[in-house]
Each structure stands twice: as C-alpha cells, then as structure tokens.
Amino acid sequence: MSNTAPPVQKNETVQVTFEDLTHDGAGVAKIDGYPLFVKKALPGETGEVKVIKVKKNYGFGRLISLENESPERTEPPCPIFDRCGGCQLQHLSAAGQNRYKTNLVSSALARIGGMDDVKVHPVLAMDDPWRYRNKAQVPVGFQNGELVAGFYAERSHKIVDMNECLIQHDVNDRLLQTVKQAAKDFGITAYNEETGKGLMRHVVIRHGQATGEKMVILVTNGSKLPQADKLIEKIHAAVDGVTSIVQNINTAKTNVVFGEQTHVLDGKAAIEDKISDIRFHISPRSFYQVNSEQTEVLYDEALKAAGLSGDETVLDVYCGIGTISLFLAQKAKHVYGIEAVPEAVNDAKKNATLNAIDNASFYVGEAETLMPWWRSQGMAPDVIVVDPPRKGCDEALLDAMAAMNPAKIVYVSCNPATLARDMAYLAEKGYRSDAVQPVDMFPQTTHVECVVLLEKTE
Structure with missing residues (x-):
C-alpha cells in the first residue's frame, strides 16, 4: 500500500463486492485496492458494510445487508452462530467449505512456501459434518445474576451461554446441561477470571464413541466441592455409561484449563476408546483427536504416506498418547515415540500394552535434544x-530431523501456514513433496488437517 490515507473512514457505510475468504473465514472486499475484512460474508456477494475499524493497510467492517447472496450461502442451523466463536463457516455449504479448505492449503503453500508446483488433493470430508466432537471443554462464568456455561465469543473471553452445540456429540450436550443445572441447584459458584473468586472454572466431557464410555471432568478453583455426592447422582441419572467422574484442581490465575492435581470422584481414572482395531486409554488431560471418525481417515493417510513394508525403523515426534505410533507399529519393524509430557508417555506405554504391541x-523428552543423542548412538530411522x-x-x-537423514518424513499438520513454512525449510535440506492431502477434521470451522x-x- 502507498502512504496515502485509507479510502474509507470509521463508521462510514460502503457498498462492496466480496472477492475471497481469509484464513479465519472473513469475507474480503477491496476498495481502491484497500482490503476490508467482514465476518459472515461470502465470495461473489454484494452488500452494504459499516466500517468499524481502519488501519493503515486494511480495515474491518460489519455486514449490514446483502443485495446478492452466494448460491453457496446456507441458513446456519445453530441459534447462537452469530455470537459464538466456535464455528466460522456454518453459513457456507458443505461443498463450499470443502473447496475453501482445499484452496486454503494451496494458497498457504504458494504464498508462504513458494510452492506453486505442489498438488493439493481435494479435501477428504465427512458424509455427515455434524455432531462429530467427542470432547467438550466449556468455560463456566457468571452473567446477569446466574451461572452460565458455553463457548467464548470470537476474540473475547465473554461466554456465550449454550444449551446445545451442533458439532458436539449430543451426549456431551446432555452432560453439560446436567452439570450446569446441578451447579445452580446446589449453589456452586462460577469462577471469575478478574477477581480469582468462585469455584467452577470449566466442565470437560469426553466420550468414547466406539466404546460408549464417558468421562466428566470438573475443573475447580479449590479442592472442596459442595454436595459432590448429589452432583454425581444427578450425572448418573441423566446419562447412562458415565464410567469416570473426576475433579481437577486449578487455583492459578491463568488461562490454562487444567491444574496439576486430579482425583477421582466416582468410577475409573480413565476411559477407553477405539480407532480402527486399536484401543486407547484416555486420562483426563490426555491429548486425543476430537473427531474419531476422521482420525481414522487421517491416520490411514499417514500410514499410506509412510509406505511401510515391515522392515522400517520409524520415529514418531510429538507422539502424545501413542495414537499414530500404534497405527505405524502394525506395519513397521519398530516405532520410537518422543513426547515432552510425562503423563502422555505413560498413557502411550499403557496403550501399547493394552493392544499387545511390543514393537513400540x-x-x-524434547525431540531436538533426544534425536541428536540417538543419532550419535547409531540410530538411523x-x-x-x-x-x-x-x-x-x-x-x-x-534440523535434527534432517540430520538423521531418513528416506521419508511424514508431516501431519493442523495449520497450513506453518506447514508451508516448514516444508520450504525442509526443501532446503533436500526433502521435497509432490502433493498434500487435506483432511477435514473440523467441519463448520476454518481448521483443516x-x-x-x-x-x-539425491
């Protein structure tokens, strides 16, 4: 942009045509080359926009009305879509979302990585892109004199109270509403981020979609939980199959959800789930992909990319609880997983035992520290x-990965921008790719794996 003043002013109303979507799902209109970003607008639409923020090289607007709607515009089924920050694309058709996500990857590769020649395959999408999340992580607050629980409004810490979420498994909704009502009935206070007072901070629900096992995690600002027995009774009365109810204590003034101390209130300390034929032990703070159906698709693609014959040594960096490692171990000679979180490594070992897998x-440890040492000991994955x-x-x-000189690196990414950056860096080390396969793990949102x-x- 030149040094001239922006062609629009704050609070001005302008007629625009939208040309594109940003990485976070906002419509892009240009006025004399000056980009204006507007939520809930789609390419090809024309309409009236109020300018709400003006910066030197770009601005933001709010959609007032549309004159021409995109044929790919749909009516969002969620009643709080306009206020909640959880979904960004419910107003875009499934076909439109698939094209958007494929283009998002292509654009990042070209713009950030300088890789116009890498083919991006069409995104692997869900047949039914609703009710897919096996985990709900919901902040609790206090508004207008009563306890509320829901997701944050976009770019804020204001909670949008929620009765149901259409991308959550419906059992998550039922359990959340049960805990929320019980907290109100039993006088359990909500945590206040500003004062650090109040008890209930988050409700986290995990659902084993293959096993039916369910976990309720109550994150509290202190160890004393009033009428815990009655709360447990209400949870069991509302939903069958709740095998674990735990309390996590987090007294720190922080945005981090979990504290270090967790204890079981009722049932088991963990639940189990299955992806394909592999069972997973999932403890309260374990990382586990939230879309079980698409996780199988994602891991099948990773396995296909690795092209294992049974003779290979494989290194899995950021292995978590061993989800990808155990898939790979079915086809590899041996898999070595590295993870910085001790609890996750404990879960990974349990998961290997659970599945009678002895070649993982x-x-x-930190991979960039462990890998050079392993290399000095002769490991050559x-x-x-x-x-x-x-x-x-x-x-x-x-650098540590490239120094180990593997024939193949399989990169699984949840962010096209950092993927493109890292692919460009690895290209300088002699690692190149012909194609990228996107997988839609998070329909209705702008995220893509x-x-x-x-x-x-050579």
Whole structure:
C-alpha cells in the first residue's frame, strides 16, 4: 500500500463486492485496492458494510445487508452462530467449505512456501459434518445474576451461554446441561477470571464413541466441592455409561484449563476408546483427536504416506498418547515415540500394552535434544513422522530431523501456514513433496488437517 490515507473512514457505510475468504473465514472486499475484512460474508456477494475499524493497510467492517447472496450461502442451523466463536463457516455449504479448505492449503503453500508446483488433493470430508466432537471443554462464568456455561465469543473471553452445540456429540450436550443445572441447584459458584473468586472454572466431557464410555471432568478453583455426592447422582441419572467422574484442581490465575492435581470422584481414572482395531486409554488431560471418525481417515493417510513394508525403523515426534505410533507399529519393524509430557508417555506405554504391541517404545523428552543423542548412538530411522501443534516445528527440530537423514518424513499438520513454512525449510535440506492431502477434521470451522510425504532427493 502507498502512504496515502485509507479510502474509507470509521463508521462510514460502503457498498462492496466480496472477492475471497481469509484464513479465519472473513469475507474480503477491496476498495481502491484497500482490503476490508467482514465476518459472515461470502465470495461473489454484494452488500452494504459499516466500517468499524481502519488501519493503515486494511480495515474491518460489519455486514449490514446483502443485495446478492452466494448460491453457496446456507441458513446456519445453530441459534447462537452469530455470537459464538466456535464455528466460522456454518453459513457456507458443505461443498463450499470443502473447496475453501482445499484452496486454503494451496494458497498457504504458494504464498508462504513458494510452492506453486505442489498438488493439493481435494479435501477428504465427512458424509455427515455434524455432531462429530467427542470432547467438550466449556468455560463456566457468571452473567446477569446466574451461572452460565458455553463457548467464548470470537476474540473475547465473554461466554456465550449454550444449551446445545451442533458439532458436539449430543451426549456431551446432555452432560453439560446436567452439570450446569446441578451447579445452580446446589449453589456452586462460577469462577471469575478478574477477581480469582468462585469455584467452577470449566466442565470437560469426553466420550468414547466406539466404546460408549464417558468421562466428566470438573475443573475447580479449590479442592472442596459442595454436595459432590448429589452432583454425581444427578450425572448418573441423566446419562447412562458415565464410567469416570473426576475433579481437577486449578487455583492459578491463568488461562490454562487444567491444574496439576486430579482425583477421582466416582468410577475409573480413565476411559477407553477405539480407532480402527486399536484401543486407547484416555486420562483426563490426555491429548486425543476430537473427531474419531476422521482420525481414522487421517491416520490411514499417514500410514499410506509412510509406505511401510515391515522392515522400517520409524520415529514418531510429538507422539502424545501413542495414537499414530500404534497405527505405524502394525506395519513397521519398530516405532520410537518422543513426547515432552510425562503423563502422555505413560498413557502411550499403557496403550501399547493394552493392544499387545511390543514393537513400540516411548520416551519423555524434547525431540531436538533426544534425536541428536540417538543419532550419535547409531540410530538411523527410515521414516520420521511429525505431528506438531499449530505453531509447527522449531528450526532446531527440523534440523535434527534432517540430520538423521531418513528416506521419508511424514508431516501431519493442523495449520497450513506453518506447514508451508516448514516444508520450504525442509526443501532446503533436500526433502521435497509432490502433493498434500487435506483432511477435514473440523467441519463448520476454518481448521483443516493435512498429511504430506516429504522424500529425500539425491
């Protein structure tokens, strides 16, 4: 942009045509080349927008009315879609969401990674893109004189009170409403982020979709839970199959959901679930993919990319509770998993035992520290699989992977932007890819997972 003033002013009303969608699902209109980002608008639509924020090189607007609607616009079935920050794309058809996510990956590869020549396959989507989440993690607060529980409004910590969420398994909704009503009936106070007072901070619900086992986690600001026995009774009366009710204590003034101390109020300390033929032991703070159906699709793609014959040594970085590791172990000679969280490694070991898998070993540590030491001891993996958090991989980790000189790196990503950045870095180390396979793990949202095979070039 030039040094001239923006062509719009705050509170001005303008007529615009939307050309594109951003990575977070906002419509993009341009006024004399100046981008204006507007939530809930779709490409091809024209309408009236009120400018609500003006920056030097871009601005934000609020949609007032539409003159021409996109044929891919649909009526969001959720009554709180306009206020809740959980979903961004309920107003876009399933076909439109699939194209958007495929394009999101293509755009990131070209714009961030400079890789116009890498093919992006059409996204692998769900037949029924609703009620897929096996985990609800819901903050509790106090508004207008009563306890509320729901998801945060977008870019805020204001809770939008919720009776049901259409991307949650319906049993999660029933359990959440039961706990919320019981807390009101028993005078359990809600936590206040500003004062640090109040008891109930979060309600977390986990549902084993293959096993039917259910866990309720009450995150509290202190150890004393009034009328806990009555609360447990209400939970069991509302929903069958609740095999674990636990309390997690978090007294820190922080946005982190869980504290370090967890104890069982009723039932078991963990639940089990199955993906394909593999059973998983899931403790309250374990990372476990929230869409069980699409997790099988994702891991099948990772297994296909690894192309294992049974003779390979495989290294799984960010192995968590061993979900990908145990899939790989079915086809590999041996899998070594690395994870920084000790509890997750304990769960991974339990999961290997649970499935009678003896060719998978798990280690606590930072991968960028462990891998150079293993290399000095003669370890030479044929395949490295990496499934990092949204921030992607640090350069030290990418360097450590490349230094081990595997024939293949299988990168599983939940963020196309950091995937593109890391692919470009690994290309400089001699690892290149022909194609990326997106998988829609999170319908109705802007998130998309990807699997990519990077092979060492001569």
